[in-house]
Amino acid sequence: MTSTRRVKAAVAAAGISSFALLYAPQPVLPQLAAQYHLDPGGAALAVSVATGALAIAVLPIAALSEVIGRRPVILTSVIASVVFGLLLPLMPTYPALLVLRALQGVAIAGFPGVAAAYLAERLGRAGVAAAVGAMIAGNTVGGMLGRLASGFTAGQLGWRGALFVVAGVGAVCSAITVVTLPPGSRPRGDAQLRAVARGLLTAVSRPVLLAQYAVALLAMGSFVALYNAAGFRLTGDPLNLSPAIASLVFLAYATGSVSSAAAGRLVARVGRRRALIGSLLLTAAGAALTLPNSLPLVIAGFLVLTCAFFAAHAVANGWAAADAPEDARGQVGGTYTATYYLGSSVGGAAGAWVYGHEGWPWLIALVAVWLVLAAAAVGAGTRGRAGRPEAARVPVGPGLERGPEGSFPRVTCEERTLQRRR
Secondary structure, eight states: OOOOHHHHHHHHHHHHHHHHHHTTTTHHHHHHHHHHOHHHHHHHHHHHHHHHHHHHHHHHHHHHHHHHHHHHHHHHHHHHHHHHHHHGGOOSSSSHHHHHHHHHHHHHTTHHHHHHHHHHHHHHHHHHHHHHHHHHHHHHHHHHHHHHHHHHHHHHHHHHHHHHHHHHHHHHHHHHHHOOOOOOOOOOOOOOOHHHHHHHHTTTTOHHHHHHHHHHHHHHHEEEEEEHHHHHHHHHHHHHOOOHGGGGGGGGHHHHHHHHHHHHHHHHHEEEEEEEHHHHHHHHHHHHOSSOOHHHHHHHHHHHHHHHHHHHHHHHHHHHHHHSOOOGHHHHHHHHHHHHHHHIIHHHHHHHHHHHHHHHHHHHHHHHHHHHHHHHHHHHHHHTOOOOGGGOOOOOOOHHHHHHHHHHHHHHHHHHHHHHHH
């Protein structure tokens, strides 16, 4: 196996493992609620504490990788997250489970926090795009596989057995990563850390970048809130689906492959600003479509909101990467990652709490407000900065599991032409 193929196989396997483990509890939240006598908001903490810990840990871990190297961080991440995943079903109490999920979130942060930087350093600009595509595919497959595996097996094995199944998948994938991941570049030490700190200040001082962070925070919060409550909505009255059938809602994530790739063409046609605001408003419209107690409309609503969210996320992520100063690209990507998962944590828990106490219509009203605020932030923060449509660059691949970890250095049309000639 060539070095490039080894890298692609390693990061794809790491993506599958990391994101299968991160979101595995989402389909079994109703079972957790039933066993521990929780409302939906309390059950949703099984997802939120992990994504919140990831959001907090991603920047410090990225900085640590400058000192000890990228490969050790990635390997520690995939191994530790699997160990925590295998221990998770053994926890005797719900508080103990939440503590372990927080530790698992910190462990998982090592992969999305440094993977793109590892690829850029290992392969250079000419080869990084293809490898990032493999990473994005792994992230997408992992997130969907983890949710479907736990949802389909929970009925026969219970939620503990379902989480064991996902942890087993993660163990196989992490072993592939350990065996195939080549060494990266040598650590660059304390001097680089000072540059990281300067770049971080730049990353949080530009309105156009702050607007993209607002999209990451509010849109991701809305999206995860809806999917955290989806299991309760679909398995409860009046729809009354089985957990296995209800978990099929996560197949809607596959629309992200289409919409995030199409987002680049949309940006080229109407510009970033219009594409992003339109996608956010379409996400809200899709959420509103789920209001009637009609299964076809609920399914259609999830398909629309999922497709639109992925498009919005792809545009915002690509815009942040395109407008990031050269000496702060890593810090911009890290900040986007942090706000993305902070939205998943806080928004996901808050939305599930609102659903549990007030019902589905109030949850839809809440996420509609968040999405409109995100659109307003884009309008205010990017006024006069929409740019020429043809200048936009959007990373290819589905946005939820890729997130900012799917970002990669910009590749111009001229460089793509040279790559094809090679």
